[in-house]
Amino acid sequence: MSRLLGVALAVVFAVASITKLRDRAGTRRSLSTMGLPAPRVLAIAIPVVEILTGLLLVIDPRTGGPCAVALLVAFSTLIAGRLLAGQRQGCGCFGTWSTGDLSRRDLARNTVLVAAAVIATLN
Secondary structure, three states: OHHHHHHHHHHHHHHHHHHHHHOHHHHHHHHHHOOOOOHHHHHHHHHHHHHHHHHHHHHOHHHHHHHHHHHHHHHHHHHHHHHHOOOOOOOOOOHHHOOOOOOHHHHHHHHHHHHHHHHHHOO
16 A cells, blocks of 8 residues: 555656656746746756655655655645745645645645555555
C-alpha cells in the first residue's frame, strides 16, 4: 500500500512539474501573483525539486516521503497565507491545468497528499 502511494504521489509531482515547465511564462506569472520573490529562478527550481521528489518517492519512499511532506506543507502554508490575506488568484500548482481561484479545496487536496506522503514514508 505504501509503495503504491509513493508511486501515485510521484505521478502527481511529475504532472505538476511537467505542466509548470511547459509554460514557464505562466509559471512565472503565477509565482509573481503568489507574492514569491525571484519568479524566474523559482519557475525552474520548483519543478526541478518536484520531479526530483517524485523520483525519490519511487526509488526510496522513506527519503522521498519526507521531501514530499516538506514541499506540500510549504505550498499549503503559502496557499493558507494567501487565502487569509483575501487573495484568491490561482496558484498554478498544476500549471495551466489549475487556473481556478484558490480555495479551501486546495488545502484539502494538499492535506490528503501530505497524509499519503506520510503513509508512503512508513514503508
